[in-house]
Amino acid sequence: MKSSHEKFAPWLTLLARLALGGVLLVAGGLKVSKPTESANATAAYKILPTDLAHLAGYALPWLEVVIGLLLIFGIMVRYAAVAGGLIMIVFIGAIISVWARGMVIDCGCFGGGGVLDPSLAASARRTYLIEILRDLGLALCALYLYFFPSGKLGIEKTSSEEQ
Amino acid sequence: MAKPQVKARDNTNRWIIIAMAVLVVATGVIFSMLGQSNKENAALAGLDGTKLKPAVVSTIDVENGSAITYNSGLATVIDIWEDPQCPVCKNFENAIGEYVNSLVREKKATVRFHVLSFLGDESVRAANAGFCAADEGQYLDFNTALYKVQSPLENSGFWSGETLISIGKKIGITSSKFANCVTKGSNVALVQANAESMAKFGVRGTPTIFINGKVWEREISDFNLIEFRAAVEGA
Numbered sequence: 588m589k590s591s592h593e594k595f596a597p598w599l600t601l602l603a604r605l606a607l608g609g610v611l612l613v614a615g616g617l618k619v620s621k622p623t624e625s626a627n628a629t630a631a632y633k634i635l636p637t638d639l640a641h642l643a644g645y646a647l648p649w650l651e652v653v654i655g656l657l658l659i660f661g662i663m664v665r666y667a668a669v670a671g672g673l674i675m676i677v678f679i680g681a682i683i684s685v686w687a688r689g690m691v692i693d694c695g696c697f698g699g700g701g702v703l704d705p706s707l708a709a710s711a712r713r714t715y716l717i718e719i720l721r722d723l724g725l726a727l728c729a730l731y732l733y734f735f736p737s738g739k740l741g742i743e744k745t746s747s748e749e750q
Numbered sequence: 751m752a753k754p755q756v757k758a759r760d761n762t763n764r765w766i767i768i769a770m771a772v773l774v775v776a777t778g779v780i781f782s783m784l785g786q787s788n789k790e791n792a793a794l795a796g797l798d799g800t801k802l803k804p805a806v807v808s809t810i811d812v813e814n815g816s817a818i819t820y821n822s823g824l825a826t827v828i829d830i831w832e833d834p835q836c837p838v839c840k841n842f843e844n845a846i847g848e849y850v851n852s853l854v855r856e857k858k859a860t861v862r863f864h865v866l867s868f869l870g871d872e873s874v875r876a877a878n879a880g881f882c883a884a885d886e887g888q889y890l891d892f893n894t895a896l897y898k899v900q901s902p903l904e905n906s907g908f909w910s911g912e913t914l915i916s917i918g919k920k921i922g923i924t925s926s927k928f929a930n931c932v933t934k935g936s937n938v939a940l941v942q943a944n945a946e947s948m949a950k951f952g953v954r955g956t957p958t959i960f961i962n963g964k965v966w967e968r969e970i971s972d973f974n975l976i977e978f979r980a981a982v983e984g985a
Contacts, residue, residue, distance in 0.1 A: 622786070646775055
């Protein structure tokens, strides 16, 4: 059992890196060119004070792109995975909070965002669940990468083996 | 001997990568913020040279949600429910606002402006300023100007009392009464009355437009002047 995992671990690591990194890169990439939309989207969660929410909305797309690129290229995988995992946990918490408060918003995960028409409440709740499950899966990728950061096709080979 | 050397170099690389990542994110944030305030200031500067049209006296229709009301008692009645920060309301204003203003000025319809403020503090401030402009008989022009400079970022801090007064000044509302009214929030009670009347009239979002008491359901997804005019003239 253990030896078979050892054999596949580098490939699983590559897969986890591409999944988490790919989603982060796409999500961030779609938002970097629309900072205002992103800032409006974070404010729509009504968790942070408006000014801080705007700041987070400006920073998030760039943060996602940077972490995504590090994971895809395989640089500082363990650190990038911790950062990516923490972001996913924040996202999950934010969506649960919105859901619990009965708000109907677009998460703005891949651009867009903002308050939705209240008549869409039922479909919004379904979407919240899907988003939470998706982010949970990505958080698990991050967890795996924390324990097995060295994989195939990574630039930083030697250092990750030393970790 | 070789191994510790490699490790030391790797640590340096690590810090370089972390520093560069922070730099990228910080640069992104700074440029986003600058871009935002540049856009807002450019829009404000765009109001320079606006000529104020003649004043039109409005009333406050307490029975109908304390709306700003023009030409009370005509056969055609248009109710416009909007929030000054709502981007879709800006689309409505761009396509149809001028026509609505002409209906008011030519006394062809009763028009009631219900100024809502559910999008946050800056909506409350802007709505209050709208009522202050109405006190001067200048709601139409002030409302047009508000949408011209509407920030795409809600509650960005742009619509401070100071900016709202300067919007007034730029279009020709220069009285100190207006400035005081904006600063003191003299009409906040009216803003609140408008907000509270939403439920009574079954308004859930903005913009909502009623023509003779019936919600205008548009068939063209973008606001279309010809469609709207036909709806008003057929009413």
